[in-house]
Amino acid sequence: MGAKLRVRRDDMVEVITGNYKGVRGRILSARPREGKVVVEGVGMVWKHVKPTRQHPRGGRIEREAPIQASNVMLLCQNKECERYDRPVRIRMLLSPDRSKSRVCTKCGRAIVTEE
Numbered sequence: 536m537g538a539k540l541r542v543r544r545d546d547m548v549e550v551i552t553g554n555y556k557g558v559r560g561r562i563l564s565a566r567p568r569e570g571k572v573v574v575e576g577v578g579m580v581w582k583h584v585k586p587t588r589q590h591p592r593g594g595r596i597e598r599e600a601p602i603q604a605s606n607v608m609l610l611c612q613n614k615e616c617e618r619y620d621r622p623v624r625i626r627m628l629l630s631p632d633r634s635k636s637r638v639c640t641k642c643g644r645a646i647v648t649e650e
């Protein structure tokens with residue numbers, strides 16, 4: 536269930552509400568079915584882990600928990616935009632070749648994430 540996410544892995548986003556309001560981070564994973572995303576450094580929780588090679592002693596590690604995708608926004612990358620480097624609403628634009636891009640509703644410029 537849930538609407539398709541407008542954000543995806545590697546996007547740089549800003550949290551717009553909650554304890555992490557104003558914090559920016561990269562999306563580590565997107566979970567469209569849950570409508571959630573995991574953002575680097577956001578929503579930190581302690582997790583108990585069993586000993587593994589990576590964590591030989593096990594115990595507690597701090598990790599990001601998924602947050603609602605609707606709580607994050609993309610940033611406009613267009614320097615001429617009045618909302619440059621700030622969170623912006625986006626709309627989906629379907630190109631003639633049927634590829635989709637996400638554009639800032641203020642300036643109409645596509646927001647691109649390098650992979």
Ligand SMILES: [Zn+2]
Nearest residue numbers: 611616639642
């Ligand atoms: Zn813009």
